[in-house]
Amino acid sequence: MTQAIRAPLSAQVAGIGVLGPGLADWAQARAVLRDEQAYAAQPCVLPVPQILPPAERRRATAVIKLTLASGLEAVAAAGLKAAELATVFTSSGGDGRNCHEICAALASSDRLISPTRFHNSVHNAASGYWGIATGAMAPSAVLCAFDASFAAGLLDAMVQAAATSAPVLLLAYDTDYPEPLRQVRPIPDNFAVALALSPTAGGLARLAIDPAALFTAEPATCMDDAALEALRLAIPAARALPLLRALALGTPGRLVLDHLPGEQLALELSPC
Amino acid sequence: MSLALPPLRVSRYTATSCLGAGLSSHVEALREARSGLAPCRFDTVDLPTWVGEVAGLEGQRLPEQFADFDCRNNRLAELALLQDGYADAVEEAVLRYGRERIGLFLGTSTSGILQTELAYRELDAQGALPAGFHYARTHNTFSLAAYVRARFGLRGPVSITSSACSSSAKVFGTAQRMIAAGLVDCALVGGVDSLCLTTLYGFNSLELLSSAPCRPFDAARSGLSLGEAAAFALLERAPTQMTADAVLLLGVGESSDAYHMSSPHPDGLGARLAMEQALRQAGLQPEDIDYINLHGTATPSNDAAEGRAVGALFGAGVTCSSTKGATGHTLGAAGGIEAVLSLLALREGLLPGSPGTAALDPAIADVAPLDYVLSPRAGEPRRVLSNSFGFGGTNCSLVLARGDAR
Amino acid sequence: MSAPNTATSPVDPALMQEVAQHIVAALNLDLPAEDIDPDAPLYGEGLGLDSIDILEIALVLSKHYGLQLRSDDANNHVIFRSLRDLAAYVGEKRTR
DSSP, X not given: OOOOOOSOEEEEEEEEEEEBTTBOSHHHHHHHHTTSSOOOOOOOOOOOOTTSOHHHHHHOOHHHHHHHHHHHHXXXXXXXXXXXXXXXXXXXXXXXXXXXXXXXXHTSSSOOOOHHHHHHOSTTHHHHHHHHHHOOOSOEEEEEOGGGHHHHHHHHHHHHHHHHTSOEEEEEEEOOOOTTHHHHSOOOSOEXXXXXXXXXXXXXXXXXXXXXXXXXXXXXXXXXXXXXXXXXXXXXXXXXXXXXXXXXXXXOEEEEEXXXXXXXXXXXXXXX | OOOOOOOEEEEEEEEEETTEESHHHHHHHHHHTOOXXXXXXXXXXXXXXXXXXXXXXGGOOOOGGGGGGOSHHHHHHHHHHTSTTXXXXXXXXXXXXXXXXXXXXXXXXXXXXXXXXXXXXXOOTTOOOOTTOOIIIIISTTHHHHHHHHHHTOOSOEEEXXXXXXXXXXXXXXXXXXXXXXXXXXXXXEEEEOOOHHHHHHHHHXXXXXXXXXXXXXXXXXXXXXXXXXXXXXXXXXXXXXXXXXXXXXEEEEEEOOSOSSSOXXXXXXXXXXXXXXXXXXXXXXGGOOEEEOOXXXXXXXXXXXXXXXXXXXXXXXXXXXXXXXXXXXXXXXXXXXXXXXXHHHHHTEEOOOTTOOSOOHHHHHHOOOEEOSSOEEOOOOEEEEEEEETTTEEEEEEEEETTOO | OOOOOTTTOOOOHHHXXXXXXXXXXXXXXXXXXXXXXXXXXXBSTTTOBOHHHHHHHHHHHHXXXXXXXXXXXXXXXXXXXXXXHHHHHHXXXXXX
């Protein structure tokens, strides 16, 4: 029987993209995370994705705008070609606004729902539009693990980079939920982080995971700044903030990222 | 240096669909060319269409301590887990490998969204959701995996793949990579998707629902029939020597169309990439494949594109069929259920027919002269391919084989 | 159902404007409703609409005016030929 490979699982972070409340891009997020600039919580502003053909641009929802902006930023920073990259999309749930409109229509008398809304309702909408925008025909994983979605996506992307020996783009994102869904899923705004992960050296930092001790009962690494810690807890994709801070500061060492209760994801970061 | 992705043994598998609960009812249905489709009587749905509804879910209960997870989708998962000794096999795997060393990778498209659809009918005067509505454990896309993980006390890597109709095929790829990377020794994979109003009225809004039972690859095909199903498999490293009756996952191919959200690439370019990749990983040539379980949704454009892609890669005379006329299109569960039907084809020496299809569409036969199996026939398939393609241009193909046909 | 004889149907300009507004809103078009040329083709070139857009327009107009529009209607090449033809059809078939 083939023996399990127990070497550490590792990947290089080659490029970063960020978009969220008060965080317009990685350059600004980096300054905030390095304490060079105060964090000012402002509603997230979503750019119109000019890269999409006109018909898709008209139909682009927040999920699409969020992932295109953050994903393309990470790809450009890494000097990679989006058309050649495999992707891992991960989000804590479906598009709340779209879902609300569909459920409201289904509860109405005629039950007629918008075909555009329906085709945007699939969890892989962001992946589909990404392909149309960039021409990427490479594999695209589309994951969900509720509040563990960032950690689950990071693990999957690192495994994929190792398995294929090729760079992988991780896109973690969440959009806000409208009432009444917000009562049960209080996500207040949009947040996305994209990491271009490369299996070879030459990035900003190396991430490593011990396959024999994936999860730990230790609590997740928190943010010192109260507003950033609130953001980390409010939006599942923002559970990436402690990793982003370590990348911004170039701090080596162990990080614990929120995954599932009592089972957090432990990783080692070594700046290059 | 990329990791070698060795063949995996499919050590246990099961399926539940409108054809019945468990493998024996599926074998019987395949032999008899029986369809489980019936005129839609689901909930209060008022659409002239046929569906593949699983019987008995109204009475299905979850173990008491998991009552918060109660919804149609998790009931369907529970019903399926109880068939063919599957739950027992998971318990045994937990004892053998440890709960941290078992990965859980499941596919679904709509999960328990039906709960939210029903809750929206009961909003109070202030527009608030009814008390007792549990979003995380019923509606959320992850609720299926959360339920199965809690039920078996699993503590290994976990994720839901939700890429529309390729979801529960792609999870086989996730498991393969996780095992190769040494993160887990065994993986519980599969897919569960249940009927809901979003998909019924949604496909209706796109005018993709047939008003009669669907007719895959037939010239008279006029759209799909929706269904619901659950399929599960256990994947482990394969021993080097295997008996003929063992079954293997030899290859997984994944690709993206990069073309349109709800129409396939007309020549099925993305589909072809996925099939080629699956063959490459399996170390096989097109002529090594004895049967293809097509995606075959019975919409005019999907079948035309898939026919072109299959014809271009496999040439004339490749034996294939779509089983969606039997099960309906079960969306996020389609990849899983069709993987299981493909495994049954290997195990039983049976080439499944295509209920609802009278003849292969001459327009498809012109460009791709397929050996399209209309009625079930005996055969000795040793290696089969299963196709799953979905909205957003997401494609996945699996190569499955008998233990002696590596 | 008989094919609408749109060539000679007089079209209420106010209704045509209203239909144009429905189209702009439903499709999130980046132009004012009054800029839609009443005689330009809706499908393909012209406004650059595709099959999903036609389904979306059919839904919105069906809901608003209480009529039946399906994209597989054999008369659709006439009904959806232009804004003027579409508005004429709505004027003829509306139940509210």
